[in-house]
Structures are given as C-alpha cells and as structure tokens.
Amino acid sequence: MKLHAKTLAGLEDLVAQDMNQAGATEVVVGRRGVSCEADLKAMYHLCLHSRFVLRVLRYLTEFNAKNPDDLYRQSARFAWEDLIPLDGTFVVDATVHSEVFTHDHFAALRLKDAVVDRFRGKTGQRPSIDRVRPDVRLHLHIAGNKVTLSVDATGAPLSHRGYRPPKAKAPLNEVLAAGLLALSGWRPGTPLIDPMCGSGTFSTEAALWASGLPVQAGRRQFAFMKWSDFDAGAWREIRDESMHGVKPVETLIWASDNHPGAIRQTRHSLEEADVDGMVQVSQADFFNLRPPTESGVVVMNPPYGERLDPGDVVGMYEGIGDRLKFNWTGFEAWVISSNEEALKRVGLRPHKRIPVFNGALPCKWVGFQMYKGKKSDQHKRPSQ
Numbered sequence: 001m002k003l004h005a006k007t008l009a010g011l012e013d014l015v016a017q018d019m020n021q022a023g024a025t026e027v028v029v030g031r032r033g034v035s036c037e038a039d040l041k042a043m044y045h046l047c048l049h050s051r052f053v054l055r056v057l058r059y060l061t062e063f064n065a066k067n068p069d070d071l072y073r074q075s076a077r078f079a080w081e082d083l084i085p086l087d088g089t090f091v092v093d094a095t096v097h098s099e100v101f102t103h104d105h106f107a108a109l110r111l112k113d114a115v116v117d118r119f120r121g122k123t124g125q126r127p128s129i130d131r132v133r134p135d136v137r138l139h140l141h142i143a144g145n146k147v148t149l150s151v152d153a154t155g156a157p158l159s160h161r162g163y164r165p166p167k168a169k170a171p172l173n174e175v176l177a178a179g180l181l182a183l184s185g186w187r188p189g190t191p192l193i194d195p196m197c198g199s200g201t202f203s204t205e206a207a208l209w210a211s212g213l214p215v216q217a218g219r220r221q222f223a224f225m226k227w228s229d230f231d232a233g234a235w236r237e238i239r240d241e242s243m244h245g246v247k248p249v250e251t252l253i254w255a256s257d258n259h260p261g262a263i264r265q266t267r268h269s270l271e272e273a274d275v276d277g278m279v280q281v282s283q284a285d286f287f288n289l290r291p292p293t294e295s296g297v298v299v300m301n302p303p304y305g306e307r308l309d310p311g312d313v314v315g316m317y318e319g320i321g322d323r324l325k326f327n328w329t330g331f332e333a334w335v336i337s338s339n340e341e342a343l344k345r346v347g348l349r350p351h352k353r354i355p356v357f358n359g360a361l362p363c364k365w366v367g368f369q370m371y372k373g374k375k376s377d378q379h380k381r382p383s384q
Helices: 012-022 040-049 068-075 104-123 174-184 201-211 232-244 260-272 310-327 340-344
Strands: 002-006 025-029 033-037 055-064 089-097 136-143 146-152 192-194 253-257 280-283 296-300 331-337 352-358 361-369
Touching: 002 040, 012 025, 012 033, 012 040, 012 174, 040 055, 040 232, 068 104, 068 146, 089 104, 104 136, 174 201, 174 296, 174 331, 174 352, 174 361, 192 201, 201 253, 201 260, 253 260, 260 280, 310 331, 310 340, 331 340, 340 361
Parallel strands: 089 136, 192 253, 192 296, 253 280, 296 331
Antiparallel strands: 002 033, 002 055, 025 033, 055 146, 136 146, 331 361, 352 361
C-alpha cells in the first residue's frame, strides 16, 4: 500500500530515514511530506516510533475530476462501506490547489455527499459526521484536476504526545522540538542544556529519546485500529518487540528558566511523559547561569520580539551572544528565531543555518560552536 507522512518543513529527510528503518520502500521526499510503499507492519512501526511525523495517510484512490459534480460521481464509485462502519462516524479534511475547485469546504462537502449517498443506496442508512473524534478521517487532496483520496492512520496528530501543560504559552510543537534536536546533531548520551525551557518541550523530547522507549509508547489508540484489515497480532508483535528491546541511554539533561511558572510547566510536562527522573530542573536566569558540565549542546527558543520593544530584543540577543562567548566555551549552541536582525546581534559566526517554521513563522535554526582557542576565529562584528 502507498503511504504519505505529513511533517513540518525542514524535517522531511528525517521522516525518510524513519521510513527506511521501518522497512518501507520507494521512499520519495516531498514538501512537508514523504511518500512510500509499505505493508501494515511498516506502517505500525512508523506510527509507533517516528518522532518527526504529524500524520500518516493511506492512499485509497486517485482520479481526474473536471468539476464538483464529477468529483461526486467518481467518489461515489469507491466502496466506502468496506472502510467506514455503518454505525461509525467520519469527517472529511480537504486541501485544494485548483482553479476548478476554488473552495476547500465545498469540495469536502461533495465528497461527504458521495459517501453518504452511496451508503444510503447500499443499506438505506448512513454513518454520522463527527468533526472532533471521528472513527474515520478522510483526506481529500486536489491539485489542478487530480484528486487523491486518503484515510488517516493516526487519529489525533502524532505531535499530541499527551504531556503538554493545558495553559502553556506559545509552546514549541513537539514534532518541531524533536526535529530541531535531531537537526542539531544532538543524540542521547550528549549533555543537553535547555536554559530558557518555557514549558519544557526540548527537555521532554530529549528525555523521551534517551529513555529508549518508542515515542508513542503511552498512546493506546490509533485510527488504523478501526480499519477492517487491522492486524491485531502484527500490531502486538511490533509493539512488544519495541517495548522489550528498550535500552535507555544515560544522558545529562538540564532545564532552567527564570520564571517560576515555566518551571512548574516543565515539571508538569516531564511528569506526564514519565521522564521526570531524567531531567534536572531549576529556576535560574541564563545570564547568571554557569555550565553544569564541560561540554554539550545548548538549545534555546528565546522571544522573537513580537511583544517586546525592538531595543529590548537586540539587547537580549547581544546578551545571549556575550554569555555564550565568555562562559560556554567547548559547547555547541543552537537558537531558533524568526527575528533575523536579532540573530545577527548574537555576534557569533554560525556554522549552520537551517530554515524551519514555528507555526506560520519562518524561522532559522542557527548553530554556533564555541571552540576552545582564539575568540577571533569564531566571532564576527554585527552589521550596524
């Protein structure tokens, strides 16, 4: 069967690696998504293990449609009764890039009508719509005249790990945080310092990785469990092998923030993820913080400036650079920000700049290496 895994911009190659590890074939990297051929076991493995995937879709059918009525007619030919239980629920998500189909909602409505009318014609009854927790989530994708119909294998997005505090302010998406860690080159076993931890997403994702457990080990429901071809034995085999082969990697992880509310949220995240014993948490101001070890990776998600005076933002980023220069020699530091001008004020020559998105904001994930030796080899004067 053909699968398509949705992800965030910049993380596609990481997803492709996960697909290969799961045993998928014909892996093709696209924009914010990766496609492959896979059997059920490979799909189960991907859903259980990949920390970089948002959703996994299973292709159902493709065809060309000239207009909305054509979309309806051709969609009604598909055997929806083999996919959706009569007493079950479904919903349609639509993504449309077409001059013929100008409204996502109308296209989704025509597909919904086709499904319902086929059921009525076959059984005299119809399944219900549930937009919040449907049994089956259908995906309609239209590019020009090409229509692709898929079914969601995951249910709730895989980024919903279940540990996020309910009142967290502007937290990083869990998939983004895991992806940024991977893109930085950090791996379990390397000390990690999260000195502006906020709600603790970086630290929690790092601890989950170091635990050796599948990232979705705590999840009990996936949408594929309600499919007619769900193989409960194969699923148990994949899950049992993953759980029995757990090998934690001893990793020093420190999380700190100068706000007590952030510390409470971080502790909540770690406890909900059942990794609170793996991270040292303390209230501390980064600008007074001393390195807890001689080397490691520092990850930071400082304010971007939307709610701060421009002068305050410049001063903060200059302060980050000064602190890194003179107190964190031997470390590698990574900073994510949408504020290009502020990033320049860090005053260190980046060795890598990776474009990513934090929500709708285009950002850069910027790496700085604090080598031991001449500071002139690593510093640059910011443009005035």
